[in-house]
Amino acid sequence: MSDAPEDDPLIVETRLRRDRRDRWLREGDMSIGRRLAQIGVLGWIFVAPTLIGLFSGRWLDAHFATGLFWTAPCMLLGLCLGGWTAWNWMNAR
Template sequence: MSKAPDRFPQPPEEDPLVREVRRRRERHDRWLREGDMSVGRRLAQIGVLGWIIIVPTLGGLFLGHWIDKQFGTGIFWTGPLLIVGLAIGGWTAWKWMNTQ
């Protein structure tokens, strides 16, 4: 007795190269439909990118300063948390730029 074929076979995992080619094609099609971005929209994206980096950096700075004030540790926590905030902001900006 032979085994009956699956009615709904699972699709194979998509090759990363095929996924990136499809993504690039979709971007190209969107560019053909919508055209170039306006200057205002480009400036808005630059502004958003700046805020994405600055907010976590300032958050780390203020949190470190507050901890240092509470425990009287000089700038022991301010410096490292500033760098952590900058790293989080940079990572978030990189992720945001790759989705745009």
Template sequence: MNAQPDEQDPLVKGVRLRADRQRRWLRDGDASVGRHLAQIGVLGWIIVVPMLLGALLGRWIDASRGSGVFWTAPLLIAGLALGCWSAWKWMRDS
């Protein structure tokens, strides 16, 4: 019996992704230093922008309700979590 690998299997998907990356590396070679620096910059912005938006939204809510930093701190942490998740997803997919 000829069994085809399941396309939804995470192991099969991971092996194919790794093979695609290997073929791309063999074809294109190593990325330049500028490309690596650009990726680091993108990662920084992916993390920082949601944090800043959370802080700004929290400050606006706190200022309108006079609640100190009641909303600023949790929204800042939520922005950090969202930014880290986005960065992890971007790194995993690239």
């Protein structure tokens, strides 16, 4: 464990909060249009991989005549990928 003050989580979070506040004071609040656009992008980031997984699972089921064997796992994989991507996108901002 290091005794350096840069490694202290409290100092790191305090600096992050200060930087966010400084950016808010410099730039101000986002417009309603920009917030709505971000919500739309977030929706597509989450929904698109889920739909791709669903359609690829249905295609695999039709190709191999397996009923619904591939649909659920592929949709779940797409759902997880979309959630992970959305999480990373929200935390990168």
